[in-house]
Amino acid sequence: MTTTATSTVTTAAPSTSPSAVTAGEVVAPYLHARAADFLRGLRLHTESGADTTGSEAAARTLRAAARRISGTLHTFRPLLDPVWADQLRTELAWLSGTLALEHACTSRLVRLVDALSRLSSGGAQGPVPAARGTETSRGLTVGAARAGALLERQLTLARTRAHSAALQALGSSRFHAVADSVALLASDVPLGPAAAARAVDVLDAPAAAVERRLRDAVAALPLTRAAHPYNADALALTAGESQDTPWHQTRGLLRLHRYAGEVLYGGADPDPVLYEAARALDRHRDAAEAAAAAAAAARTPRIAPATAYALGVLHADQRHDVEAARFAFQRAWSRTTAPVP
């Protein structure tokens, strides 16, 4: 987690004398490359047609590129044309949000159905012979099957809607304007006057500002508690959403920090510990949203008590996984190097 600009800039542009490299010469190639990724994703999307796997891969490429462009525009805004940067960020946020929804519905359904199957299975010791099934297990098996069907219905409907919305978005003139902006970005970045300064002089500050915000956010998290396994902290269900927010914010900041690292270090060799921390926060978010989906399904009118019961089990199970993700994040984070002063 070092951010010394000298080594950075040397890596990014090894052919030029380090002191002569401008900030623009570091940021622009990164944005060019991500814009090219975006256009490739767009091409994939057009070519995939009705092929689900292909269109999922295309959407993934588009989202990854959009997130990185947006993060770079945010972190290195002082070096760019700010009006252009803010505008493009808004449009990319709209696009990412629209494209992310379908994927989120799919992965949430997979997560919840997997959890239900694990909860109503015989566990790690293998399936329980039918003869040993107890009243508890029979009740839960029926409830779990119904809960699974209910979640499948609700999340498939949501996914279909999200899919239509994504298709509509990708066909809209608003999207074509974004695509045009990104196509332009693939060859030409609207830099501000500061981008002409030497990279060693101006690149560090924006990256360090993001890192500072990240460290402040992490410092405010209840990590001491998270370090104790089975603290049952995330199981205070009614506080769930409000207690999750600082973790979600940290997730966003960690992402910005990682992308800033990609700009500075040319994207090579991502820090494995930061990646692990980021994965833990992704898991945290996924589990929190899956828990909320289980809770939402339980509010469906006229469901059977057995269904509601299985959804309650599922809700607590996913909040348990929220707690596990916090533990995993704490473990990964404690392995990052000492804070930059």
Add this chain to the structure above:
Amino acid sequence: MTTTATSTVTTAAPSTSPSAVTAGEVVAPYLHARAADFLRGLRLHTESGADTTGSEAAARTLRAAARRISGTLHTFRPLLDPVWADQLRTELAWLSGTLALEHACTSRLVRLVDALSRLSSGGAQGPVPAARGTETSRGLTVGAARAGALLERQLTLARTRAHSAALQALGSSRFHAVADSVALLASDVPLGPAAAARAVDVLDAPAAAVERRLRDAVAALPLTRAAHPYNADALALTAGESQDTPWHQTRGLLRLHRYAGEVLYGGADPDPVLYEAARALDRHRDAAEAAAAAAAAARTPRIAPATAYALGVLHADQRHDVEAARFAFQRAWSRTTAPVP
């Protein structure tokens, strides 16, 4: 966890030459003392009358003494009159079981109501202001209140029945026969011929046999998995009861092992690590039974979906605590000394 008979016997009877002490001279004083405890508990019970705290303390004393006498009769059976020992053990098991039930209902209710209150509270960060309450929290709060009322009704009824059964047992001629046997035990232990042998020659084997059974039972537990926090093993709900059995059996063996240690070491300075391991297995048992009670309550006919939902949350929460208890046991156990060869 050393069981060298020499030091043992020296501690138990420091005034006699170690080699001259018979096995009976070690086991009998322990049984005398526990029988005296039992009689004290009985006196406390008679004196407590309608005083709940007093009668709870009396039942606790009676149960603790009965467990220790019974465990000693089991472990050191080769040194005792076996017919008498088996008969008294059967009667003490009946008595302990009858007396334990009321306590179990009380502590189960306390555990479940505490868990519900934690689950529907704002968590460690303090109460959530009402204005921030979400749909999830409102639904859960209503369901938790109803589930709490249902559990209170069911477990209070069970406790009342257990209380009547305990009172009836304590007034029965069967109980008076047990009390007479224990009163006799306070001064006179029906020893077998082997009790006349030197303690150093015959006390070790029965204690070592119990320890071996304990170690075998622990070796068969999935401790490697339990050592990984958040392994979600105990959450395979339908396998719950069957997967718990080996842990419950280990709990019983650990108890026998600890009581054998009390006999050998005169009850002084119980091994803190073994005590901690035993506490973890108590918590395991309590959580498993509380989970089963929540599941049983959810099978009550005509409950509202919100109630069933909260009971599902509670069930998973208690199974989560089962998993936490396994983790705690694994931690404590790993700190016991290397196995005796």
